[in-house]
Amino acid sequence: MKSIIQNKKQCFICSRRYCLHDHHIYFGTARRKISEKNGFKVWLCYQHHEGTFGVHGSKGHETDLYLKKVCQIEYEKKHSREEFIKLIGRNYLGGDIDE
Ligand SMILES: [Zn+2]
Ligand SMILES: [Zn+2]
Numbered sequence: 001m002k003s004i005i006q007n008k009k010q011c012f013i014c015s016r017r018y019c020l021h022d023h024h025i026y027f028g029t030a031r032r033k034i035s036e037k038n039g040f041k042v043w044l045c046y047q048h049h050e051g052t053f054g055v056h057g058s059k060g061h062e063t064d065l066y067l068k069k070v071c072q073i074e075y076e077k078k079h080s081r082e083e084f085i086k087l088i089g090r091n092y093l094g095g096d097i098d099e
Pocket of ligand 1: 011012013014015016044045046048
């Protein structure tokens with residue numbers, strides 16, 4: 001799996017090494033492909049992926065946002081903010097975030 005923010009195969013949140021899923025950090029129909037191509041992906045354990053507090057879970061909003069920010073920071077080490085916004089359609093760093 002290609003990831004710009006992770007090189008170990010373990011849960012990005014808790015470092016667990018079993019029941020791992022690969023997660024597209026920016027998901028949804030169009031952004032999933034963009035994430036795939038650019039390495040906007042991480043390994044997450046089942047719990048941090050689809051559990052209640054997982055990124056797709058009902059109480060996982062904070063974790064989801066955290067990954068989106070970390071990934072944007074990493075991307076912007078080599079690219080401009082304009083390039084990021086062009087890809088993902090929004091900026092997760094600074095300002096108000098309502099999503
Ligand atoms: Zn985990
Ligand atoms: Zn996912």
